[in-house]
Amino acid sequence: MNRVAFFRFVLCCVSPLLFAGCGKYDPPQFSLNMVAIAKQQLPFDQQQEVSNILDGMFGTPDKPFVLGQGKSIADSETGLDPKKLAVAAGPVRSDEFGRETGLYRRHCGHCHGTTGDGLGPTAMLLNPYPRDYRPGKFKFKATERAAKPTRADLELIVRHGVQGTAMPAFGLLPDAQVDALVEYVKYLSIRGQVELRLIDAMAELGQDEKLQLTRANLVDEILKPIVESWNTANESIIKPEDKPDVELATSIDKGRELFYGTKGNCAKCHGPSALGDGQTSDYDDWTKPVTELASDLRGEEERLRTDTDLSNEDRVALKMHVALASQALKADSLPPRTAQPRNLRQGIYRGGRRPVDLYRRIYAGINGMPMPAVGPASPGAKGTMEPDEIWSLVDYVLSLPYESISQPPHHQPATLSKANF
Amino acid sequence: MMRKLCTTSLILGAGIAWASGAAAADWATLKGRFVIDGTPPKTAIIEPTKDQEVCGKHKLYDESLVVDEKGDIANAVVMLKTKLKDNEVAPDFASSATDKVELDNKNCRFEPHVAVMRTSQTLVLKNSDPAPVSHNTNISPLINAGINPVLAAGGDPLEHKFEKEEGLPIKVGCNIHPWMGAWLVVRNDPYAAVSDKTGEFTIKDLPVGKELEFVFWQEKAGYLKNAAFKGGKSDTKGRFKIKLKPGENDLGDIKVSGGLFKK
Numbered sequence: 001m002n003r004v005a006f007f008r009f010v011l012c013c014v015s016p017l018l019f020a021g022c023g024k025y026d027p028p029q030f031s032l033n034m035v036a037i038a039k040q041q042l043p044f045d046q047q048q049e050v051s052n053i054l055d056g057m058f059g060t061p062d063k064p065f066v067l068g069q070g071k072s073i074a075d076s077e078t079g080l081d082p083k084k085l086a087v088a089a090g091p092v093r094s095d096e097f098g099r100e101t102g103l104y105r106r107h108c109g110h111c112h113g114t115t116g117d118g119l120g121p122t123a124m125l126l127n128p129y130p131r132d133y134r135p136g137k138f139k140f141k142a143t144e145r146a147a148k149p150t151r152a153d154l155e156l157i158v159r160h161g162v163q164g165t166a167m168p169a170f171g172l173l174p175d176a177q178v179d180a181l182v183e184y185v186k187y188l189s190i191r192g193q194v195e196l197r198l199i200d201a202m203a204e205l206g207q208d209e210k211l212q213l214t215r216a217n218l219v220d221e222i223l224k225p226i227v228e229s230w231n232t233a234n235e236s237i238i239k240p241e242d243k244p245d246v247e248l249a250t251s252i253d254k255g256r257e258l259f260y261g262t263k264g265n266c267a268k269c270h271g272p273s274a275l276g277d278g279q280t281s282d283y284d285d286w287t288k289p290v291t292e293l294a295s296d297l298r299g300e301e302e303r304l305r306t307d308t309d310l311s312n313e314d315r316v317a318l319k320m321h322v323a324l325a326s327q328a329l330k331a332d333s334l335p336p337r338t339a340q341p342r343n344l345r346q347g348i349y350r351g352g353r354r355p356v357d358l359y360r361r362i363y364a365g366i367n368g369m370p371m372p373a374v375g376p377a378s379p380g381a382k383g384t385m386e387p388d389e390i391w392s393l394v395d396y397v398l399s400l401p402y403e404s405i406s407q408p409p410h411h412q413p414a415t416l417s418k419a420n421f
Numbered sequence: 422m423m424r425k426l427c428t429t430s431l432i433l434g435a436g437i438a439w440a441s442g443a444a445a446a447d448w449a450t451l452k453g454r455f456v457i458d459g460t461p462p463k464t465a466i467i468e469p470t471k472d473q474e475v476c477g478k479h480k481l482y483d484e485s486l487v488v489d490e491k492g493d494i495a496n497a498v499v500m501l502k503t504k505l506k507d508n509e510v511a512p513d514f515a516s517s518a519t520d521k522v523e524l525d526n527k528n529c530r531f532e533p534h535v536a537v538m539r540t541s542q543t544l545v546l547k548n549s550d551p552a553p554v555s556h557n558t559n560i561s562p563l564i565n566a567g568i569n570p571v572l573a574a575g576g577d578p579l580e581h582k583f584e585k586e587e588g589l590p591i592k593v594g595c596n597i598h599p600w601m602g603a604w605l606v607v608r609n610d611p612y613a614a615v616s617d618k619t620g621e622f623t624i625k626d627l628p629v630g631k632e633l634e635f636v637f638w639q640e641k642a643g644y645l646k647n648a649a650f651k652g653g654k655s656d657t658k659g660r661f662k663i664k665l666k667p668g669e670n671d672l673g674d675i676k677v678s679g680g681l682f683k684k
Contacts, residue, residue: 146566200563204588206502206634207656225564225585262574265555268471268597279471282596285561303683314680365569370596372557377546377570377581384571384579 025091027062030054030115033134033195034328039293040203041321049211050198053218058191061105061114064089066187067219077219079231080187087177088184103177104184107170116188117332118286124334126166132286133185134192136226137368140351144379145364147236148229154182156352164348190226197222236379238360241387248395255396258389264374266393269341274400276343284339285368290329291336297325339370347401358394448511448626449665451635453650453672455494455620459679462486467600469529472554476529481600484534485641486682493620494677496535497645498590498604501612501624502634502660511626514611521545521580524593524603526556526572531593531603535615535640538607540586546579548572556598560605562591569596583607590638604640629667636660642681650675 037047059065064085068076092102100106105114111130113120118132131138140157141149158178161169170178201211201222211217244251258264259274271278283291300322304315342350351357351366363383365373374390376383385393400406465483469476487495522538524531527549538544546558552574559569565583572579587607595601606613614622627633637645637659644659651673655661663670 145568197564200588205658206660207658229566262552262555263571263576265557265571265573265597268555279597279599282599299683303680307680307683310680367567370559370569372559372569372571372596374571377568377579381580382577384573384576 027060028114030058030061030191031117031332033117033192033199034324034332035289035293036196036199038321038325038328039289039296040199041324042199042202046202050195050202053198053213054191054195057194057218057223058187062090064184064187067223077223077227078187078190079227080190081183084180084183085187087180100177103181107173108181108185111166116185116192119332119334127337128165129286129334129337130166132192133189134196135286135368136189136193136229137285139366139368140357141367142238142360143233143236143364144238145367145373148233150233150237151182153233154185155179158182162350163353164346164350186230190223190230193226194223197226238363238375240356240359240363240390243355243391244388246388246392251392251395252399254389255392255394255399258385258393259396263384263389264393269370270344271341273405274344274397276341278341279370280338280340282339282370283336284370287336287339290333293325293333294329294336297322297329300325341371344397344400345403345406347406355391355394355398358397359390362390362393362397447629447667449629449667450623450625450669451499451627451663451665451672452621452623452669453499453675455497455616455622455637455639455645455648456674456676457488457492457494457679457682458676461488461492461679462682464488469598469600471598472529475551475554476598479528479530481529483600484530484602486639487534487618489618489620493616493618494639495616495618495620496604497616497620497622497637497639497677498535498537498606499614499616499622499624500606500608500636500638501610501627502636503632505610505612505628509628509631510610511628513626517611518542523547523578524558524605525549526558526595526601529554529598530601531595533603533615535590535604535606537613537615538583538605539611540583540607540609542582544581544583544605546570546572546581548574548576548578550574556595556601559594559596560591561594562587562605562607563589565591565607590640627665629665632662632664634660634662637675637677639677639681642677645675645677645681648675648677 032047032051037050042050057067064082066076066078066080066082066085068078069082073079073081087101088104090102090105092106094100109120110122111120111126112118112133113123116133118130120130123130136148138149138153140162141153143149143153155178157167158181159169159171161167205211259266267274267278269279270276300318303310304318304322310318347353349357351361361371363373363375365371374383374385464486467481467483469481484496489495518539518541521543522536523545524533524536525547529550536544548556550556555574556572557569558572559567561567562583564585564587568581570579586609590604590606593603593605606615612624612627614624616622637648637655639645646655646657646659648655648659651671653661653663
């Protein structure tokens with residue numbers, strides 16, 4: 001082989017490597033909510049249909065789309081701003097002026113996942129797991145229990161992070177970027193909630209019925225109420241009555257009584273010493289679908305093993321569901337963890353440490369969590385506790401980290417002297 | 422004059438009586454009895470893990486499937502799927518349109534286990550258990566907004582309304598007492614029923630002559646598919662269609678395959 005031929009040979013071998021990475025990449029796709037699909041036992045054609053409808057209504061991670069893009073934002077079906085979404089979506093890039101796009105993938109996606117399902121690559125290393133936006137439930141916000149967070153609530157979380165969790169503070173991001181990210185989180189959440197509603201709607205169809213792909217069904221019936229709940233969040237802000245002018249020690253005493261009493265009942269879950277060790281076997285609303293599916297699966301596997309009366313048809317159906325459910329649990333969920341009532345002696349408050357933050361947590365409970373509300377079931381109705389009682393409970397809870405038993409053990413001065421060595 | 426008035430009122434009265442008599446005959450009643458086809462599974466006893474001093478005194482058992490020794494299935498739900506126009510609903514229901522439907526926390530369980538309400542009605546949450554047993558009622562609907570209020574022992578009942586109809590019964594739980602569970606049926610129309618201890622259900626005052634679609638559901642099995650009854654069988658989604666005749670329409674024994682409950 002002469003030298004030229006050798007170089008040609010080398011060039012032939014190396015050239016594919018040189019150009020690899022410069023060509024097209026596989027754009028990331030939104031993934032389906034397989035746990036919900038397996039729970040409802042949707043057949044493959046219905047899964048495909050859910051996926052198609054979502055693509056049509058929301059576009060892809062690289063090219064998000066929202067209905068009514070030509071209209072003004074206020075008039076559009078989603079109330080979402082396509083310009084902001086375009087900044088947050090897509091691959092991480094910046095142009096010659098330093099304008100960045102792909103903010104979600106840069107800052108959020110590795111934990112919260114491309115789909116906003118809380119299943120990003122780092123998710124399983126974190127405790128607590130990152131939030132899954134798809135059920136449309138958010139925990140730390142100023143609004144009534146089941147209401148959506150306001151824009152300000154989400155901005156606060158992005159800017160300050162969530163204390164006691166892996167969610168960092170993005171306080172250094174410019175306002176416009178925070179704004180774009182909040183818009184994108186809303187987009188993913190609306191998309192995820194529409195998906196869940198579609199899955200339920202498919203499951204509720206009769207044997208030979210098909211989902212009518214009409215505007216009335218998809219937009220008016222499914223999308224609009226979800227968008228409406230976001231648009232009216234500001235009307236659901238909990239505005240507590242002013243804190244009564246009571247001496248702090250008196251208020252703390254009253255709060256302690258309520259904490260252990262039948263009205264507050266806090267000790268049942270937060271534990272007799274408020275260490276968060278009272279009720280630790282419960283799951284939150286994001287985990288329940290996973291544990292329920294896992295329990296269905298165990299039952300079905302047991303039945304396949306033991307039930308000798310199964311007809312062939314039933315056996316095939318069961319096997320198919322076992323395959324679907326085990327794949328969903330393996331690929332689309334994290335090992336379930338129980339909901340942990342907060343240890344109130346540490347002074348770490350995920351939803352904010354201001355008295356008003358704690359007031360809202362106690363008044364409305366925490367959405368999606370076992371934590372119940374001592375306020376009314378519906379806004380404006382009568383609740384279990386009066387505002388002054390809730391304020392006392394706030395005072396008591398805020399006093400707990402300062403009690404002597406909450407303090408770490410005092411540093412023991414070294415008793416070792418050189419003589420001991 | 423007096424006599425004339427009397428006669429008029431007599432005729433009028435007779436007229437009204439005739440009209441209402443005719444109306445009653447124009448409506449149909451649907452009834453049936455859910456029976457398990459196969460051996461009923463054993464019912465698990467629940468050992469309370471909280472408030473044992475009170476809850477330990479009550480006999481608590483797993484209520485996800487309640488079957489008596491004859492195989493009668495309690496707490497199975499029958500709902501009308503067909504959407505009716507206002508004038509197809511019996512006018513008698515107007516008087517109960519804004520009634521209150523109670524869901525009590527009593528003896529460390531929910532009473533009733535399956536509550537049925539209309540979107541026009543108000544749900545009343547109660548706690549009849551003695552101190553120190555406080556409850557919370559965690560209702561997680563699919564369509565409506567969820568609630569989870571604390572119900573203090575000796576506290577006043579709380580009220581709530583659900584604005585929208587739910588396609589399936591929704592789950593109710595108490596986070597303090599994890600064994601407690603119940604279901605809530607929220608419908609726009611008044612045509613839903615739950616089977617009683619003997620497996621029997623009755624839905625009254627249904628429209629006659631129109632093809633109606635119903636669905637059978639039970640919490641452990643989900644849709645009660647392929648359940649055979651007098652003159653028919655539910656499909657793979659637990660549904661069946663029927664045209665009702667005036668008066669009683671009895672489906673007889675509705676045989677539900679025991680396999681559906683093996684979970």
